[in-house]
Amino acid sequence: MAYKDEQLHEEKVFKDPVHRYVHVKDRVIWDLIAAPEFQRLRRIKQLGTTNLTFHGAEHSRFNHSLGVYEIVRRIITNFEGRPHWNSEERLLCLCAALLHDLGHGPFSHSFEKVFKLDHEYFTQQIILGDTKVNAILERVAKGFAQDVSDVIAKTYKDKLVVSLISSQIDADRMDYLQRDTYFTGVSYGHFDMERILRVMRPMEDQVVIKYTGMHAVEDYIMSRYQMYWQVYFHPVTRSAEVILSKILHRAKVLYEDSNYTFKLEPTHFLSFFTGHVKLQDYLKLDEGIVSYYFQLWQEEEDDILSDLCERFTNRRLFKYIEFNPNLQMNEWMELHRLFMNAGIDPDYYLVVDSSSDLPYDFYRPGEEEERLPIHLLMPNGELRELSRQSEIVESISGKKRTDHKLYFPIDLIEKIEDSTVKKRVEEILSGQGEVKNAN
Amino acid sequence: MAYKDEQLHEEKVFKDPVHRYVHVKDRVIWDLIAAPEFQRLRRIKQLGTTNLTFHGAEHSRFNHSLGVYEIVRRIITNFEGRPHWNSEERLLCLCAALLHDLGHGPFSHSFEKVFKLDHEYFTQQIILGDTKVNAILERVAKGFAQDVSDVIAKTYKDKLVVSLISSQIDADRMDYLQRDTYFTGVSYGHFDMERILRVMRPMEDQVVIKYTGMHAVEDYIMSRYQMYWQVYFHPVTRSAEVILSKILHRAKVLYEDSNYTFKLEPTHFLSFFTGHVKLQDYLKLDEGIVSYYFQLWQEEEDDILSDLCERFTNRRLFKYIEFNPNLQMNEWMELHRLFMNAGIDPDYYLVVDSSSDLPYDFYRPGEEEERLPIHLLMPNGELRELSRQSEIVESISGKKRTDHKLYFPIDLIEKIEDSTVKKRVEEILSGQGEVKNAN
Amino acid sequence: MAYKDEQLHEEKVFKDPVHRYVHVKDRVIWDLIAAPEFQRLRRIKQLGTTNLTFHGAEHSRFNHSLGVYEIVRRIITNFEGRPHWNSEERLLCLCAALLHDLGHGPFSHSFEKVFKLDHEYFTQQIILGDTKVNAILERVAKGFAQDVSDVIAKTYKDKLVVSLISSQIDADRMDYLQRDTYFTGVSYGHFDMERILRVMRPMEDQVVIKYTGMHAVEDYIMSRYQMYWQVYFHPVTRSAEVILSKILHRAKVLYEDSNYTFKLEPTHFLSFFTGHVKLQDYLKLDEGIVSYYFQLWQEEEDDILSDLCERFTNRRLFKYIEFNPNLQMNEWMELHRLFMNAGIDPDYYLVVDSSSDLPYDFYRPGEEEERLPIHLLMPNGELRELSRQSEIVESISGKKRTDHKLYFPIDLIEKIEDSTVKKRVEEILSGQGEVKNAN
């Protein structure tokens, strides 16, 4: 299928601190960036609550989306003229890269968990629904929006195209590792992307890596591993996420409680509470709106909602200890009881959060299920799965690491009046190792 | 006066992408950072609408405030033991550096202009009023909050302390040039701060620069000049600011119009409209709140307010041409008339914006009035004003540059029905040179 | 003329710390890099004695030559398809860029001055003579070597091609500013080359700059200005150069002195001493050879030669003061006399060195004579000389700055036995301002 591929009169660029410049030549890309549904990504932070730990991490999903587009653009520029590469897929790849995160809302992780949502569903709704984005895509060709949606949903027939955006070494990951490194200021996420782009080769159903680039890929995998544990799963960030989730949970509970009335009707949240989120409601909810409600709710009569909102807004986070409830069942149950006795609702103030990550895997368990393994293109033309060639990757491959933490408000515990209860709580908590602060 | 200078058990650090680490040892600094009034700075962008031009520029005033604190900390660490340096002022310098921008609200420039406010006034209100920040400062010593306020207001008796934060080469400027360079990704704002810190010397009433550091200072001044014209006065950023100001202006006009009723009472804005902004109202207004109202107002019945809010939210900005109304009085008046005829209100849709900057000056006109000139400490112990020693600074010193632009909505002009009016408008606009886009 | 433009089987890259990668696709470039005359540039430092001031500056001319090639490659890749650009000149541009410094010898500045040589003459000799480089070039086309030589000599008919390598904003300067910045570690030489490359446009007889890139060019010019005074004319570097020149001068004097015999015949220097330097002799003289002789000559009987060689080798440099012999004629003559009296030969131990630079000029005096001014391509299609458009460039344009320093060995002065002479020497020297050290 030949797309209507109108070019801009002159190439446009965006100054980007990570890739120096993002280059745009196609009118459809230019128009998509200007669409309201895409501009909305400016109002959603890429890393949710991470900026409460790393203050530089205030960058938006708009930033990241441009970056993924730019990386795919560079990859397929290198692909031009190579076997297996169908240059008619060019515009499809670029659009899918640009729009792959379009359905994200504010603090997606918490919203999805509490309200049982799926941002990928909304990405498809925006691309296929009655939106500006859809209209722009359909101008390219009849059915083009569906193709873009399929690529993002990984159901598109040409798996090579899919793998550019969804594999264990795709443009998505390469952008966020570098971008999050840049904005947080940590030194973990550096790797030689320019080299990786040079050794990427299109194959029938995936992008593979010429064997001479193996070490650059090893470095990328180690970077990713470090970023997960140093940044993405940082316990302070998770403390803020715990509070956020509990706010959403509490608001829903209150809404469902016929005895409770909000001072101001939470208009923007209604469809979330009832579980029937329409696209137009979803698009209206950005971080500014959430922040507005959290400010309002500090004035609500419900102590828990008001307290949690004040904590989140002013960054008065929960403390934490290492704690695995599966192994420490008795302590867990006793703490529950003690909190109840002390009048501190354990559903909101005694929270276990678990994170786990696979640095790399050749099979596909858990969250990795749809990410393809990495294949090397060997001198003899054969493909070889990375961990069979790289000792360092082999040694970490499939090693899932999980981390459990127990979060609680140290200030409330300090105020427990019954000194026996208070003492016992402190005893249990401190018996588990150091109580840690939010920095 | 000896302050109560309690130290933290162990030094804390913040990872900062610009200065690598921000170091905190003093309990008062730690507590100030945790205060709600300071945390609020996380919800106010350092560069207002600049992120609509440079998408990386999403960093907050929280970021910058930590940076200014860190630079002052490094400067006065170098000062320890030098003549003229009174180490008892240490904590005062650190607090003033940290809090110097505390009174900024969202999009300060536009709010101050439309509502006749002054962020410096609110900085003082927060420091001296019934706030958490005030309580923390007063724990140091009775009257300490007043001293901090005086340093920021430049009325403090020890002018050396004042000059750390307010001179033509102070910690404020050194941080924002580097920070804004980092987040925008431009290459203009680099200079050798480490060298400048090494050659700073305390004198009786100001910080001076050892003459061996003159070239590093020249480089800093050129960086500043470039940043002003390349980033701070970027015409696209100003286009967004023009729209923002007109939104605020329109909302105020509508509020004052007894025939008009807002669909939802604009609670957060009421005191701004009436001109009696109380501290608690001011503190509640952050960018999230503004963003909430701009979304609501898109649904207002007033076409102008609704249109401008939609433009700002979705970044549909005004185009611009070079235009000096003082020199082009006839065209200016004719355009006004034509817009009126076409039913496009020129008060909102035909806007001149002017920017001007002095790269460096030895005297003090205009916005520079309270910034001190830079003095070099010569080998013979004398002080010499920079432009007398540096040919390059001398050559640009006092050269004020002003730039006028005319902003208008090209899409509305294209829709003018009366073809004679439309043609004449387009004739005048294109007669002034290229009509420019938002990128 | 169509050149035989054989491509490599696969593109090769060199990892380059400044440009990330240097890309080579043409066999002729690959072969030229491998030629012994080009490999020889590895044994000649780009910045001569600068590493004695900035220890990082140990990079070779090989480095820089690859860099200039890479910049030209990127410029003309952007030129493809534009008017005025003749893609048949591509290979010619690349070869000229790669080879433009081929005739440099060790410490060119000093050797050229003392032995009346010209590295540009040797560049032509190598390209046109009986060399590997010549053979490779002639394989491209009959007469191709002559064309390459003409481009470097600025006599080639197509002035556009010449201007890529020799103008006030050519690939040569853009590489060395960034490269020398990188290796010295100073922060002065940063500018946005990527942006400048994007706004370069080919015209009939020169490369011009689209007016939107004016500020990037201003930044480049200021960088250049700072690099000259902070790095290239650094007084400590010049101190080492003074000693080096005096060594060469002394060795020549001794060679011409029939009463003096070198312990080991200075074979490599003979043709330099007699003034008839053959190409093969020239090519043999690299920094390793010079260093060998300077070690040997420390054992020579002549005290001056031996002393100067020891000083250079062990970095025991001369001190210096600001001193303009034209204005301080009496002091100059008296010092001369006093040095003679004290038995310290003023020809070798009392040396004035002058440096001067024009930051930018629209006309072409002195060393700039063959560097073209920079032209902006205005919106109306006209060309405008940079300093007529840029206030900042206008303000420094044509301002030649000259700096005179007097160098002398403080240790020998301290050992003068006649206390009256010694006292008077010290009086004169210290009367001129601070005596400065080598760091």
Next chain:
Amino acid sequence: MAYKDEQLHEEKVFKDPVHRYVHVKDRVIWDLIAAPEFQRLRRIKQLGTTNLTFHGAEHSRFNHSLGVYEIVRRIITNFEGRPHWNSEERLLCLCAALLHDLGHGPFSHSFEKVFKLDHEYFTQQIILGDTKVNAILERVAKGFAQDVSDVIAKTYKDKLVVSLISSQIDADRMDYLQRDTYFTGVSYGHFDMERILRVMRPMEDQVVIKYTGMHAVEDYIMSRYQMYWQVYFHPVTRSAEVILSKILHRAKVLYEDSNYTFKLEPTHFLSFFTGHVKLQDYLKLDEGIVSYYFQLWQEEEDDILSDLCERFTNRRLFKYIEFNPNLQMNEWMELHRLFMNAGIDPDYYLVVDSSSDLPYDFYRPGEEEERLPIHLLMPNGELRELSRQSEIVESISGKKRTDHKLYFPIDLIEKIEDSTVKKRVEEILSGQGEVKNAN
């Protein structure tokens, strides 16, 4: 023992591209840097032949030595006031750091192998012998030079001091990883040194790492692993080293051959050939001298010496294949025979080179034997060996990786006249996988 610790009038700095500035306050450090034996390190490249692979890697051991000094300076500045830290050892640490590589000669690896030398022996000779360095050290205190020598030799009584310079995470390694990364331009060697310095704690007999810094240390270990395989063991670098070793070997053989006479007596090499290298001979041999002889020897009558010198000088390196002679004994022996038949001396032209590395180890085999394992300081105050705490380190710990390559001159093989021999050689070589080029 209290050292005489004279301070400079004003702190001096060296601009360093890796650490920004190197700070010197102590006169003894300043004087050591100026000593001829230390200045000599400017004439010895840090990475020997690596610049033939990564052209940026032209930095000297002088560079690196300043860097190690600076890192130790920063570490012990952090140690001030902590338990276990004896501030009287300060100057000893700094001197040992600065001088730890003082005994290196040009291309140490090859020289040590061929002539059975040990640079550590010469480091001690220079520190303890009749040198400027020794005189400067002895001015500090009687016996101070011996202490410095003992620290470097790892025999000093205070093992904490030793561990700063010789452990698996010492200042030596931290400098060279970052410095070699910077100059080569690769992206592998980045890690967060500033964080590591912050978590280093002095203990009785070693420096340990506070457990909160574990991930930064993991990152450092992975960086080191990558640098070894990507840079230090790069096959092209090893190709140049193979040729270099063979040159030295051949020159020695010729010297021992009574029938052979060098055109010019190889004065500087005589003591190396005879095996009795005196300190003064050793100090005279820098890379310039070696380069001089390699140029001369191209004119020698011996074809092998002349050919190898020409290859090294002009970078005409050997090609290579993966080849393990232990596993491929038959091919190895047949190739030997075939080379003999073809008149190509296999001792010089058929060379196996093996490299191996342990990324990290808790015990101490091979080259690591005197490098201590890394210990974490746990919250409970106990020490824990790193690989017991870090899964990622555990997974690579003790995994020695070895790599064998066979080097040969492809050009000579192409010229073999006996077509049967030639064909069989090519058959064997190509049977082992791809024949690889020098880039």
